[in-house]
Amino acid sequence: MAARLDELDRKILRALQADAGQSLDEIARQVGSSKTPVWNRIRKMREAGVMGPSTVLVNPEALGLNTCFFVLIRTSEHEAGWQQRFLTALRARPEVQEAHRLAGEIDYILKVRVADARAYDAFYQALISEVRVFNVTALISMEEIKSETALPT
Numbered sequence: 001m002a003a004r005l006d007e008l009d010r011k012i013l014r015a016l017q018a019d020a021g022q023s024l025d026e027i028a029r030q031v032g033s034s035k036t037p038v039w040n041r042i043r044k045m046r047e048a049g050v051m052g053p054s055t056v057l058v059n060p061e062a063l064g065l066n067t068c069f070f071v072l073i074r075t076s077e078h079e080a081g082w083q084q085r086f087l088t089a090l091r092a093r094p095e096v097q098e099a100h101r102l103a104g105e106i107d108y109i110l111k112v113r114v115a116d117a118r119a120y121d122a123f124y125q126a127l128i129s130e131v132r133v134f135n136v137t138a139l140i141s142m143e144e145i146k147s148e149t150a151l152p153t
Contacts, residue, residue: 009050017151072109072137082131089127090110
């Protein structure tokens, strides 16, 4: 169920999504309120699960992670045991930035960030040694055109 947010809550969320490291005074100034009500609303939104933990966005290229693959996985196994092993393997791999279970011909799509094709192959070999898959297709991203973390509010 979606949380009930008013316009001030939405302004606070937009400010935090733009830069969660800014001061409470700066957020209050941006949204046209004072510090205490803004803090109380942030606390209530955290308690309601609207916001998760604050994190830092890191430039992957600054860490030498220059290559992004989208990995399409098809499986012929859908038992709970296989699925648990697969999810455990994915969660243990730091290269996997995102993983989604899909409807349709492809069962899963992964976003994998690595240094290069050789690093992707090492990831792939490790994954298939841990869990059996029917078919894997890897698509290399030639250019990241848009990447947003902020949600529309």
